[in-house]
Amino acid sequence: MILVRKPKFELKDFPPKGHRLAHTVRSEEENWSSVARDYGFPDDPWAIIIYNFNTREPREVNWYLKELVGCERTTDGKNYSFSIGSTIYIPPEGWKPDYDELLRRAILTTLAMPHIQRIRLSIKGHNVNVSSYLRVANQVIDRAIRVRYDPRLKRSAKDFYDPVKNLFRFGWYYAPDVERQATIVHEATHAALDGASASDLVRRESEAAAYIAQSMFAWVAWGDGSRLGGASEGDALDTIFSNATEIAKAILADNTPAQADVDLLIKAIREHPWYSADHAKKVKYHGIP
Numbered sequence: 001m002i003l004v005r006k007p008k009f010e011l012k013d014f015p016p017k018g019h020r021l022a023h024t025v026r027s028e029e030e031n032w033s034s035v036a037r038d039y040g041f042p043d044d045p046w047a048i049i050i051y052n053f054n055t056r057e058p059r060e061v062n063w064y065l066k067e068l069v070g071c072e073r074t075t076d077g078k079n080y081s082f083s084i085g086s087t088i089y090i091p092p093e094g095w096k097p098d099y100d101e102l103l104r105r106a107i108l109t110t111l112a113m114p115h116i117q118r119i120r121l122s123i124k125g126h127n128v129n130v131s132s133y134l135r136v137a138n139q140v141i142d143r144a145i146r147v148r149y150d151p152r153l154k155r156s157a158k159d160f161y162d163p164v165k166n167l168f169r170f171g172w173y174y175a176p177d178v179e180r181q182a183t184i185v186h187e188a189t190h191a192a193l194d195g196a197s198a199s200d201l202v203r204r205e206s207e208a209a210a211y212i213a214q215s216m217f218a219w220v221a222w223g224d225g226s227r228l229g230g231a232s233e234g235d236a237l238d239t240i241f242s243n244a245t246e247i248a249k250a251i252l253a254d255n256t257p258a259q260a261d262v263d264l265l266i267k268a269i270r271e272h273p274w275y276s277a278d279h280a281k282k283v284k285y286h287g288i289p
């Protein structure tokens with residue numbers, strides 16, 4: 001089955017303005033990789049795809065291939081393939097995707113997902129719910145919160161929200177799966193608390209809220225009893241997710257989370273090497289102008 005999704009941000013320009021040339025497919029052997037190779041993007045077929053459709057989301061690429069290019073053939077059963085006569089467009093030499101913009105769209109697309117409506121929690125009187133995420137999304141649209149793709153974060157997996165610069169920084173620029181979408185929810189929770197000027201929170205409390213929201217999102221999105229976890233069961237991060245998920249499940253079932261579970265989550269965060277040095281430090285949530 002070919003997975004398609006109508007993009008939230010539909011293309012305004014197709015063919016893309018300023019293209020170097022229009023390439024018409026002459027053989028069914030051609031694919032994105034061969035075209036990328038032929039036109040000077042040997043290492044990055046996605047550059048050509050993004051140039052044409054301005055997305056890195058495979059389901060949206062399939063949608064455009066069908067709607068704009070008229071593809072109906074598939075060779076792998078998952079994605080549309082070019083047909084003879086299909087036309088795609090070649091970017092100017094040296095063209096590079098706008099990764100920050102792609103990440104910005106991934107964040108906005110995630111914050112508009114229906115699962116977001118299920119998230120609600122309260123930490124020291126600060127409420128986080130669907131309106132919090134809507135506000136964050138609007139701040140991203142207005143560029144009161146900026147967004148940066150930082151490939152150096154790829155290895156450390158330490159994506160973050162910077163409350164001083166009001167800036168999201170991620171080591172990737174597209175979010176096709178629940179893990180990444182849930183990571184966006186985690187960082188957006190920090191941004192929501194910053195927007196709420198929750199400067200009385202300390203780091204471990206802010207992280208607890210973010211992990212609970214992240215776990216709620218994933219629990220709802222998967223809907224099959226799977227939860228987020230660490231690299232291996234029982235590692236420091238897994239302990240955090242295991243405790244956060246217990247709280248997430250209680251809230252989703254309209255129950256008050258058990259204090260013992262909250263204490264366990266706080267303890268797991270305090271003991272995690274990422275947070276142990278500054279878990280008791282006040283966060284710098286002073287509002288987003």
Ligand SMILES: [Zn+2]
Pocket residue numbers: 186190206207210
């Ligand atoms: Zn965090």
